[in-house]
Amino acid sequence: MKQDSTQVLIVGGGITGLTAALFLAQQGVNFILIEKHKGTSIHPRARTIDIRTMELFRGLGLSEELREGGKALAPAWGILRGINLVETLNTTKSDIIGNANFPKQFAAMKALGEKSPESVCRCTQDISEAIIYQKAKHHDLRFNHQLLTFQQDENSVAAVVKNRETEEIYTIQANYMIAADGANSMIRKQLEIPLAGHGAWMDLLNIYFEADLSTLVRGREFSQFLIETSEITGFLLAINNADRWTFHLRYDPEKGEVPVDEILRKVIGIPDLKMSILSILPWQLTVRISTQLRVNKIFIAGDAAHTMTPYAGKGANAGIQDVQNLAWKLAAVLKHQAGDALLDTYHTERQPVGAFYANLSGEMADKNGLIDESKMMQYGEKLLGLPDYAYDSTAVVRPSQLFRGEPGTCIPHMWLEDGSSSLDWVKGQFVLIANGHFEYWRAASKLSHIQVKLVELPANEPWMTLTQATPTDAILIRPDDFVAARLNALHPCEQLAKTIKKICSLRNI
Ligand SMILES: Cc1cc2nc3c(=O)[nH]c(=O)nc-3n(C[C@H](O)[C@H](O)[C@H](O)COP(=O)(O)OP(=O)(O)OC[C@H]3O[C@@H](n4cnc5c(N)ncnc54)[C@H](O)[C@@H]3O)c2cc1C
Incomplete structure (x- = not known):
């Protein structure tokens, strides 16, 4: 073989x-x-x-x-509910349908955007x-x-x-x-x-279909439309806001064939709607x-x-x-x-x-x-948003107090003069961010058994405020953007080498 x-x-x-x-x-x-x-x-x-x-x-x-x-x-945001899509879009007040009309969500997104170089x-x-x-x-x-x-x-x-x-x-x-x-x-x-976990508790059919609803939906985009009638329970998801949609239908696999076309026409509310089914995928609501x-x-x-x-x-x-x-x-x-x-x-x-x-x-x-x-x-x-958890394992060296830039948390984002983000320093490697005493940190980073990129950030007020760092501090970031440890310039070489070995679970420290 x-x-x-x-x-x-x-x-x-x-x-x-x-x-x-x-x-x-x-x-x-x-x-x-x-x-x-x-x-x-x-x-x-x-x-x-x-x-x-x-x-x-x-x-x-x-x-x-x-x-x-x-x-x-x-542009697809927000959840609607009704007995069919046409009626719901025609009767729901225009100020709660359409992407421009979700001020609360958009304000929240903007605030989140300030903490990251990226957005949802x-x-x-x-x-x-x-x-x-x-x-x-x-x-x-x-x-x-x-x-x-x-x-x-x-x-x-x-x-x-x-x-x-x-x-x-x-x-x-x-x-x-x-x-x-x-x-x-x-x-x-x-x-x-x-x-x-709970296990599986409900069967659904994911019906992926093509139907041109662009005129109906334009300017009134939504993310999900929920329907619960005596006949149909499920949710319609926007895929491209034009001719691609999925409908997730609650069904009983024991009951045999499901009249999919008829159900979709009822969900949309257009009895002679032209459409074609692209695929059907059964799945279960599960927590495992x-x-x-x-x-x-x-x-x-x-x-x-x-x-x-x-x-x-x-x-x-x-x-x-x-x-x-x-x-x-x-x-x-x-x-x-x-x-x-x-x-x-x-x-x-x-x-x-x-x-x-x-x-x-x-x-x-x-x-x-x-x-x-x-x-x-x-x-x-x-x-x-961003993770609001912190890792606590042997791959992190944690102090007792909590702050941004604390070991176990993700590196904070800060825009840099060249338009890049502090996150862009990392890209899969260990990074040491120092605010002073660079000659010591340079020597220390060369001595580490694993390659460490040194970022020299002289007296950078915004960074020091963001992370509560001092000119004698340096922050060590892991290759997955999480803060591994906070170091100070006292015995930097020995400290960096020891810390990285500890993080890497090497015994000879
Ligand atoms: C309706 C719906 C909406 C969702 N919306 C979101 C969302 O908005 N955001 C989100 O984060 N997640 C969402 N999810 C969840 C997301 O789709 C899944 O979490 C994701 O697909 C998991 O990816 P995976 O690669 O771990 O597993 P899968 O996508 O299941 O991939 C596993 C792969 O392994 C292959 N495989 C299995 N056994 C073998 C074998 N023996 N040999 C070789 N290959 C094998 C399979 O063929 C498959 O391709 C949604 C899911 C559904 C159903």
Whole structure:
């Protein structure tokens, strides 16, 4: 049997697996990605890329392309409710329909915008996956290849893979494997990882269809239209505000065939509406949380780690943020710059974040399984914004008091004179930001066992106010933009070398 080998095997070419490929490539790690389907997903699914994820895409050079790709959807904001779309748009007061008329949301977005060089982006997943794929395609991406089974020992993982085109069965030997194989993850099942969370509680059909509603909707764009009648319960989602829509219909799989065309005409309120069904995908409202994200050489990420309802808009975002956290750690260990215990911090840091969003997404569903608008108003701003959590693991050296720029939190954004952001310093490497005593920090950064980029920021008032730094302080940032530690100029060489070794779980400190 043919045997290939690589440092990291990524299983799954959805949005989590594809971004894992880009983050590993950024770190210079060798990998193979396998995906059982022939191409990226044609289903629009996720539509909102939050600010933090946009910051990550900025680091990969993709944020502008994603914004451009999603521009047709961009004006779609707000939730409507009624018995059909035509009647609802005609009878709802014009001052609450249309993108210009959501002042509260837009004021909140503007305020959020000041904390980041990026803003929220609307872009459907069929488009975002295709954009990410284009950037990753020069690497070893094997679509139409399926993982059949695997085993691991203390040194590596051996995966049995089927090339679905040729029917050839072969093995891939890898130092590590990332399970980005989605909600029904066979890897998670084979590892028998215990699950937490509510489980599945409702069946829906995701009906993706084409119908020209541009005249009806122009100037009155909306994000979701909720419908609950004696016959139909579901929600219509805007995809391009013109001729692409999805309707998510609550249904009972036991009851057999669903008259999809008839239902869609009733939802829209146009009995002779011309339309064509593009695809139908059954899915379940589910909250399922993997209680373990690492099993020896295997790491669980994305929906495989935390399946959630779409109502918090975090599924894809959380998956992308998982693999960004993991990639630099795998790279540091593979380059023998960090100890194995650094990889344990992937679980310590990301499992609670995924669990939090998954549980919140469940809370945001009402008794009929639709989004609870009051919860959306309550949490909306928080969900679109920057992370308001801080990591607490051995990959962070934390002091006792809380402030911005505190270890465990994300680096604060500040605009620089050349129009770039403080976030742009990082891009996948360790960065040390010093406010004075540069000659000491220069010497210190050269002595570290891992490459550290030094940023010299002489007496920068806004930065020092933002982070409460002093001229003798330096802030060490990890390759995933999170603050690793605060250092002072007393014994800088010894301090920096020791701190980085501690973060990298190297024992000889
Ligand atoms: C209606 C709806 C709206 C949503 N809206 C949002 C939103 O606004 N924001 C947001 O962040 N999220 C949203 N989500 C959630 C988002 O779509 C998912 O969280 C995201 O797709 C998860 O990506 P993933 O790559 O982890 O998993 P998946 O997309 O499921 O990808 C897993 C991949 O693994 C492959 N695979 C599985 N088994 C194997 C195997 N044995 N061998 C090889 N390949 C395999 C599969 O074919 C698949 O391509 C929404 C979801 C839905 C249904």
